[in-house]
Amino acid sequence: MLLEVKDLYVAIDGKTILKGLNLQIKKGEVHAIMGPNGSGKSTLAKVLAGHPSYEVKKGEILFEGNDLLELEPDERAREGVFMAFQYPVEVPGVSNAQFLRLAYNEKMKHSGGEELDPLEFDDLLREKAKIVEMDPQFFKRSVNEGFSGGEKKRNEILQMAVLDPKLAVLDETDSGLDIDALRIVSEGVNKLKSEENGVVLVTHYQRLLNYIVPDFVHVLADGKIVKEGGKELALELEEKGYDWVKAAGN
Amino acid sequence: MTVKAKLATGYIKEFARSIEASAQQDWLKDLRRKAFEYFTETGFPTSRDEDWKYTDVKEVAGGQWSVANHANAISESAGNAVNKIVFVDGIYSEDASSLGELPEGVVVSKFAESGDNEVFQENLSKIVEPEFSGFSALNTAFIDQGLFIHVPKNTKIDEPIHVVMVSTGEFTAFPRLLYVGEEGSEAEVLEVFTREFEGPYLTNAVSEVKLEKNAKLIHTRVQRESHAAFHIGVTKAVLSRDSVYDGTNLNLGGKLARHDANLEFTEENGEAWVDGLYLIEDGQHTDTHSRIDHKVKNCLSHQNYKGILDGKSRAVFNGKVYVHENASGTDAEQSNKNLLLSNDARVDTKPQLEIFNDDVKCAHGATVGQLEGEELFYLLTRGLNQDLARNLLTYGFAEEIINKITVPSIKKDLDEAVLNRLHAKL
Ligand SMILES: Nc1ncnc2c1ncn2[C@@H]1O[C@H](COP(=O)(O)OP(=O)(O)OP(=O)(O)O)[C@@H](O)[C@H]1O
Numbered sequence A: 001m002l003l004e005v006k007d008l009y010v011a012i013d014g015k016t017i018l019k020g021l022n023l024q025i026k027k028g029e030v031h032a033i034m035g036p037n038g039s040g041k042s043t044l045a046k047v048l049a050g051h052p053s054y055e056v057k058k059g060e061i062l063f064e065g066n067d068l069l070e071l072e073p074d075e076r077a078r079e080g081v082f083m084a085f086q087y088p089v090e091v092p093g094v095s096n097a098q099f100l101r102l103a104y105n106e107k108m109k110h111s112g113g114e115e116l117d118p119l120e121f122d123d124l125l126r127e128k129a130k131i132v133e134m135d136p137q138f139f140k141r142s143v144n145e146g147f148s149g150g151e152k153k154r155n156e157i158l159q160m161a162v163l164d165p166k167l168a169v170l171d172e173t174d175s176g177l178d179i180d181a182l183r184i185v186s187e188g189v190n191k192l193k194s195e196e197n198g199v200v201l202v203t204h205y206q207r208l209l210n211y212i213v214p215d216f217v218h219v220l221a222d223g224k225i226v227k228e229g230g231k232e233l234a235l236e237l238e239e240k241g242y243d244w245v246k247a248a249g250n
Numbered sequence B: 001m002t003v004k005a006k007l008a009t010g011y012i013k014e015f016a017r018s019i020e021a022s023a024q025q026d027w028l029k030d031l032r033r034k035a036f037e038y039f040t041e042t043g044f045p046t047s048r049d050e051d052w053k054y055t056d057v058k059e060v061a062g063g064q065w066s067v068a069n070h071a072n073a074i075s076e077s078a079g080n081a082v083n084k085i086v087f088v089d090g091i092y093s094e095d096a097s098s099l100g101e102l103p104e105g106v107v108v109s110k111f112a113e114s115g116d117n118e119v120f121q122e123n124l125s126k127i128v129e130p131e132f133s134g135f136s137a138l139n140t141a142f143i144d145q146g147l148f149i150h151v152p153k154n155t156k157i158d159e160p161i162h163v164v165m166v167s168t169g170e171f172t173a174f175p176r177l178l179y180v181g182e183e184g185s186e187a188e189v190l191e192v193f194t195r196e197f198e199g200p201y202l203t204n205a206v207s208e209v210k211l212e213k214n215a216k217l218i219h220t221r222v223q224r225e226s227h228a229a230f231h232i233g234v235t236k237a238v239l240s241r242d243s244v245y246d247g248t249n250l251n252l253g254g255k256l257a258r259h260d261a262n263l264e265f266t267e268e269n270g271e272a273w274v275d276g277l278y279l280i281e282d283g284q285h286t287d288t289h290s291r292i293d294h295k296v297k298n299c300l301s302h303q304n305y306k307g308i309l310d311g312k313s314r315a316v317f318n319g320k321v322y323v324h325e326n327a328s329g330t331d332a333e334q335s336n337k338n339l340l341l342s343n344d345a346r347v348d349t350k351p352q353l354e355i356f357n358d359d360v361k362c363a364h365g366a367t368v369g370q371l372e373g374e375e376l377f378y379l380l381t382r383g384l385n386q387d388l389a390r391n392l393l394t395y396g397f398a399e400e401i402i403n404k405i406t407v408p409s410i411k412k413d414l415d416e417a418v419l420n421r422l423h424a425k426l
C-alpha cells in the first residue's frame, strides 16, 4: 500500500475539519477527491504535506507502511510525497531554476543519486519543462512571482516533473487553467504517472477527469468520505450536485 | 582633565608625530590642524547627540589604537581586479596595488602625490566637512594616505577601480577617497573594507564624490570588517546637472559599524540611487544614517535599504529626505525593509521626509518582519531542509540589492555569505 489514511481527525485553530477520514491508495492508481467548498479537501492535502498549523487529533497516516506523521514536511518530500498547492506561494527574489535545483539536489542527496551543477540542471529542466510545455523564460523568474493563475499551476506540475514523487496530491491544479492549458497539463500528468506512483486529484470538475481518468472517485463532505465509486460517479455528481450524497452520508 | 581631553590624548600624540613627519603642502597641513583643533574642542559624539542616539561610541572613543607606519604584507584580500589600489591598515601598499591601462588624463593618485593638483585642492574636505562629526574631523586631521581619482571630461573608464582597505592588526586607520568626475565622465568605483585579522581595530573612513554635469558613477561600498572591529564611515556625493549616481552600500562586518550615506543635488535633473543592505548576526550593531538633499528642481532619488538581523544584534536606520523650497518636480522614494531572523534582534528604523515644496512626488515606508510561514512551508514541501529554506528566503529578501553588484567576485562572496549564513563567517 502506498498510502493509508485511517480514521483521521484533524483540527485547525480548535476547529475540527476532518472527522474520521479513511483512504487507501496503491501504486499505479489515480484517485479523484471531489466535494463541496469547505469540506476539507485542501486540509487533507496539507496534512499529508505536513503543514504545521494542522493538529492531528486522532487516527494515522501510513506512507509505504511507515508513520508519515512522524516526519517533517521536508523529510516527507524527500521520501516522495508531493503536493501541488491550490494556491501556489510566491517566493520573491528566488529564481525558479535556483529553487528547483536545490530541491532536486536535496532529493538526490537523500536517495544517493547524482547532484547537478547549474549547467547540468539547466539541461534537465529544459527536458522536464517540455512535459508541461513551459517556456524556459520562466526559469529565471522568481518562483511564482507575478505568474498568472494558470502559470502558477503549470509551474507546480513542472516541480512535480523535476521531483518525480511517489505520491502526488494535486489540489485543484485544473482551476485557473484555460482550455488548452488544461489539456497540456493533464497530458503532462499522464506522462508522469506510472505503475510506481500514485496520484490524487482534488477537483471540482468532471472535465479534468476526461483527461486524467481516475480509478476511484471519493466524495468528501464535512470532513469524511461520504461516497466512493468509479469514474462514472464524477459524471453523476456533475449532473446531480452534492446534496444527494451528503444526505446519504448522514 | 575633562573626559573629552582624556579621550583625545592618544590622538594628540599621534597627530603631533604625524604632522611633524609629513612633507605635505602648507594648505593641507593647515586644513589638518584646523580639523584637529575642531576635534579637540568637540570630541566624539555622544548619545546625547540626536544623530547618535542609538549608537553609543564610548567604546570606540575610549580605544587606544596606534596608527600604522608601514603596510604589512597581505595574502588574498585584494582579489584580482585589473585596477586595484590597496591600503593595509590605512597605509598604501605598493606591492598589492596595480593599475591597468587608463584613458588619457585620468588621475588615480595617492594623496602624497596629489597636493599640488588644483582639482584636489579645490575639492578635498569641501564635500564632507571636518565639522560633520568628531570622526570626520579626526579623519581630516589624519589625512595622509588616501586616494584621489579624477576622471576628465567625456572620459569613460571601462574597468572598475577597486579601492581595498585591509586590516591586519590593532590599528586605527583613516581611509579617505576623493572622486571627481568631470562633465560627461563615467566610471565605477568599489570601496571594500576587509580584514585578515579578527581582533579589534578602528576604521574611520571618509569618501567624497563630486559629479559634474552629465557625469555618471557607480559606487559600491562593501564593509566586511572583523566582528570585533569598529567602523565609522561617511560617504557623500554632490551632483550637478544631469548627473547620475548609483550607490550601493553593503554593511556586513563590525562589532559596531556606522555609515552615513549622504547626497546632495545642487543642480537640476540629477538622478541617484542610494541603496544598501545590512546583514548582521549575534553581537553586531550597525547604524545607517542617510540624508538626501533635494536643493534644486526636477531631481530623482531612490533609496532602497534592506536589513537582515540574526542573533542578538541591533540595527539602526535613519533616512532623511529633505525637499527644499525651490525643489519642485522632485521625485523621491525611500524604503527600508527589515527581516528579523531571531527574537533577540532589534531594529530602530526612522524614514523621514521633510518637504518644503508642494509640487513633488514622494513616497517612503519601513517594515520590520520575519520570514513568512507559508513561504517557508512551500520550500519545505519541495524537500529543502529548514536551514536551506530559511537561507533561501533570506537570500530572496536581499536579492534586489545583491543583484545590483556587478563585479562577479564580490557578487559571489555575497551570494555565499547570504546563502550559507548559518555556517559562514561574513
Ligand atoms: N484557521 C482556520 N480556522 C478555522 N477554520 C478554518 C481555518 N482554516 C481553514 N478553516 C476551515 O476549514 C474548512 C475546510 O477548508 P479546506 O480548505 O480544506 O476546504 P476545501 O474542501 O479545500 O474547499 P475548496 O473546495 O473551497 O478549496 C473550511 O470551512 C475553512 O473555512
Ligand SMILES: [Mg+2]
Residues within 6 Å of the ligand: A041, A042, A043, A086, A171, A172
Ligand atoms: Mg481547497
